[in-house]
Amino acid sequence: MAQRTGTRHVNRSSKYGKGARAKQQRKNFRKERWENDMKELETLKKRYEDIDSASISKFTDFPLSKKTRDGLLEAGYDVPTEIQRETIGVSLKGHDVLGAAKTGSGKTLAFLLPVIECLYQNRWTAIDGLGALIISPTRELAYQTFEVLCKIGKHHDFSAGLIIGGKDLQEEADKIHRTNIIICTPGRLLQHMDETSYFDCCNLLML
Numbered sequence: 001m002a003q004r005t006g007t008r009h010v011n012r013s014s015k016y017g018k019g020a021r022a023k024q025q026r027k028n029f030r031k032e033r034w035e036n037d038m039k040e041l042e043t044l045k046k047r048y049e050d051i052d053s054a055s056i057s058k059f060t061d062f063p064l065s066k067k068t069r070d071g072l073l074e075a076g077y078d079v080p081t082e083i084q085r086e087t088i089g090v091s092l093k094g095h096d097v098l099g100a101a102k103t104g105s106g107k108t109l110a111f112l113l114p115v116i117e118c119l120y121q122n123r124w125t126a127i128d129g130l131g132a133l134i135i136s137p138t139r140e141l142a143y144q145t146f147e148v149l150c151k152i153g154k155h156h157d158f159s160a161g162l163i164i165g166g167k168d169l170q171e172e173a174d175k176i177h178r179t180n181i182i183i184c185t186p187g188r189l190l191q192h193m194d195e196t197s198y199f200d201c202c203n204l205l206m207l
């Protein structure tokens with residue numbers, strides 16, 4: 001009996017030893033990843049001022065995060081359109097942009113890339129709440145924007161939500177306080193502002 005108890009004790013302690021080692025390894029891994037992310041952010045930020053639209057021929061010429069570059073690559077976006085080439089750099093530098101280009105010229109992507117990069121630069125996480133609120137005049141445009149966002153933001157950790165009429169209000173309300181990027185139509189947004197008590201825009205970075 002004593003022997004069995006003793007054996008069990010040894011086994012248990014070695015199990016805890018393994019657990020502690022694994023925990024430490026995870027901690028080290030997270031620390032290393034965090035340090036690499038910080039280095040990447042600093043390097044990218046320094047390159048913003050040097051962006052010259054005339055010298056951009058591919059998306060990889062922009063100082064974009066690896067997660068965004070991977071998203072673009074997988075979505076098959078390689079060469080920026082004219083509106084993208086002309087505006088993305090200006091937005092990355094933090095300026096507001098009013099752009100006009102014909103239908104189908106890639107305005108949605110031009111507009112979304114800096115949104116994602118800005119949240120990434122600010123190390124936005126789930127607990128920071130709503131960081132970007134995108135109000136679209138129609139459900140179709142909101143949906144189109146959401147689709148592009150899901151493609152290019154695939155490798156980022158942000159959460160995104162499509163808040164448009166015709167969907168279950170309570171279901172949206174349950175998730176809204178955990179959403180980092182909201183794409184919505186004005187009517188539905190007002191409804192949540194009126195009826196969802198914990199809908200909070202206090203931390204909002206971009207409208």
Ligand SMILES: Nc1ncnc2c1ncn2[C@@H]1O[C@H](COP(=O)(O)OP(=O)(O)OP(=O)(O)O)[C@@H](O)[C@H]1O
Nearest residue numbers: 076077078079080081102103104105106107108109
């Ligand atoms: N750089 C790019 N390379 C290849 N395809 C692209 C690029 N940018 C956008 N596209 C594609 O071109 C199509 C039109 O893009 P998008 O709908 O964003 O244009 P838009 O100017 O926002 O249109 P609208 O005026 O209708 O809102 C989409 O299928 C999109 O995936």
